[in-house]
Amino acid sequence: MPPKTTSFPRQDIRVLLLEGISQTAVEAFRAAGYTQIEWHPKALPDAELKTRIAEAHIIGIRSRTQLTAQVLAEARRLIAIGCFCIGTNQVDLDAAELAGIPVFNAPYSNTRSVAELVVAQTVMLMRGIPQKNADCHRGIWNKSADGSHEVRGKTLGIVGYGHIGTQVGVLAEALGMRVIFHDIQTKLALGNAQPAAGLDDLLARADVVTLHVPDTPATRHMIAAPQLARMKPGAHLINASRGTVVDIDALADALAKGRLGGAAVDVFPVEPEANGPGFESPLRAFDNVLLTPHVGGSTLEAQDNIGTEVAAKLIRYSDNGSTLSAVNFPEVALPEHEGSLRLLHIHRNVPGMLSQINEVFSRHQVNIDGQFLRTHPKVGYVVIDVNANPAQGQLLKDALAAIPGTLRTRVLY
Ligand SMILES: NC(=O)C1=CN([C@@H]2O[C@H](COP(=O)(O)OP(=O)(O)OC[C@H]3O[C@@H](n4cnc5c(N)ncnc54)[C@H](O)[C@@H]3O)[C@@H](O)[C@H]2O)C=CC1
Numbered sequence: 001m002p003p004k005t006t007s008f009p010r011q012d013i014r015v016l017l018l019e020g021i022s023q024t025a026v027e028a029f030r031a032a033g034y035t036q037i038e039w040h041p042k043a044l045p046d047a048e049l050k051t052r053i054a055e056a057h058i059i060g061i062r063s064r065t066q067l068t069a070q071v072l073a074e075a076r077r078l079i080a081i082g083c084f085c086i087g088t089n090q091v092d093l094d095a096a097e098l099a100g101i102p103v104f105n106a107p108y109s110n111t112r113s114v115a116e117l118v119v120a121q122t123v124m125l126m127r128g129i130p131q132k133n134a135d136c137h138r139g140i141w142n143k144s145a146d147g148s149h150e151v152r153g154k155t156l157g158i159v160g161y162g163h164i165g166t167q168v169g170v171l172a173e174a175l176g177m178r179v180i181f182h183d184i185q186t187k188l189a190l191g192n193a194q195p196a197a198g199l200d201d202l203l204a205r206a207d208v209v210t211l212h213v214p215d216t217p218a219t220r221h222m223i224a225a226p227q228l229a230r231m232k233p234g235a236h237l238i239n240a241s242r243g244t245v246v247d248i249d250a251l252a253d254a255l256a257k258g259r260l261g262g263a264a265v266d267v268f269p270v271e272p273e274a275n276g277p278g279f280e281s282p283l284r285a286f287d288n289v290l291l292t293p294h295v296g297g298s299t300l301e302a303q304d305n306i307g308t309e310v311a312a313k314l315i316r317y318s319d320n321g322s323t324l325s326a327v328n329f330p331e332v333a334l335p336e337h338e339g340s341l342r343l344l345h346i347h348r349n350v351p352g353m354l355s356q357i358n359e360v361f362s363r364h365q366v367n368i369d370g371q372f373l374r375t376h377p378k379v380g381y382v383v384i385d386v387n388a389n390p391a392q393g394q395l396l397k398d399a400l401a402a403i404p405g406t407l408r409t410r411v412l413y
């Protein structure tokens with residue numbers, strides 16, 4: 001397959017934004033001079049996604065859209081992917097990298113929203129509110145303190161002590177909870193939080209266990225029947241991480257047997273494609289389970305901030321070539337290239353690539369003003385600033401594209 005080349009004025013760059021991404025993103029693209037912006041309130045069905053992605057230069061998604069290797073194979077013009085969320089597990093990151101496509105996300109902007117929800121869920125579960133709420137809706141008055149507890153002095157176990165987990169811990173301590181955590185990395189404990197001796201130790205000690213790990217092979221079903229059996233009788237489980245982390249049938253079984261006091265679940269192994277009827281889960285049967293439709297990060301504040309943040313990263317890459325904070329790609333932080341022409345060359349990381357690239361410039365007798373290189377094991381990214389006119393830029397780009405192992409070239413004027 002010939003290397004992919006993209007070199008357009010901003011007005012010709014097609015931006016496809018799916019899943020109701022905040023208008024702040026649309027405004028940011030417009031303000032930067034992009035005019036071809038297509039916005040969809042929902043995810044697209046797979047077949048339509050393949051057709052649309054074939055035309056797009058930039059795509060923005062949230063957690064629903066699956067950008068598999070098969071979908072990315074259709075993305076002939078795509079230069080960048082924006083995940084307008086934290087998780088990037090919905091994108092085949094290796095396939096994107098090998099196609100020369102950097103992926104950006106918003107690692108912080110919705111973390112506070114998730115943390116606030118989890119703290120609220122902790123209080124609700126400890127008070128038995130899900131059942132009481134369900135009873136009241138059915139006309140049943142059940143005023144009782146049985147099984148209802150203050151959170152003060154109780155133990156919260158946080159699995160995954162990252163951006164969200166740490167904030168949950170700080171907020172929970174403000175309510176007087178004892179906080180213990182488990183993480184695979186050594187973490188600075190905030191406040192009076194204490195690391196647990198391991199996951200099993202945490203499960204055995206916590207009154208409420210809350211999960212804040214990413215979806216990785218190691219976290220899939222990390223909470224299954226054996227782990228649920230280790231939890232304190234009557235303890236509560238909260239999952240606002242990914243639906244893959246909990247074996248949902250095992251959780252339903254533990255709830256059916258009365259092993260747990262309750263659960264709050266925001267994310268599911270299979271989530272409906274669109275709003276409306278069609279949500280299936282064995283957990284629907286339990287009044288003591290707080291079910292929410294993956295809204296941990298869905299506040300207007302978070303979504304607006306995410307829109308601005310990810311759009312800025314996509315625009316910076318499109319205009320300037322900077323891949324700083326890309327999650328799958330060699331990171332190159334670049335100065336502005338005013339007065340010079342910038343060539344981007346993305347290639348398979350094989351020996352001799354840089355000398356072949358430089359040979360192109362000596363052959364064309366063009367001076368290099370600046371050169372920036374970063375490599376990953378499989379992919380290299382070189383940015384070359386030259387003192388050349390646009391016509392020379394096109395010739396240079398074509399010559400660079402002819403180097404075997406080239407994945408993508410662009411020229412930025
Ligand atoms: N419900 C929702 O709407 C939202 C869900 N999320 C989910 O929450 C996850 C966590 O978000 P952040 O805290 O921002 O991520 P983060 O990357 O800051 O923290 C994740 C932590 O989990 C730890 N970890 C990874 N694998 C582990 C394992 N096997 N065992 C124990 N710890 C492990 C990491 O070392 C890290 O400290 C995201 O990956 C995303 O899937 C994020 C935002 C909104």
Ligand SMILES: O=C(O)C(=O)COP(=O)(O)O
Pocket residue numbers: 062063064084085086087088110294295297298
């Ligand atoms: O940020 C994340 O990882 C989330 O899970 C939020 O996903 P969403 O943008 O609400 O589809």
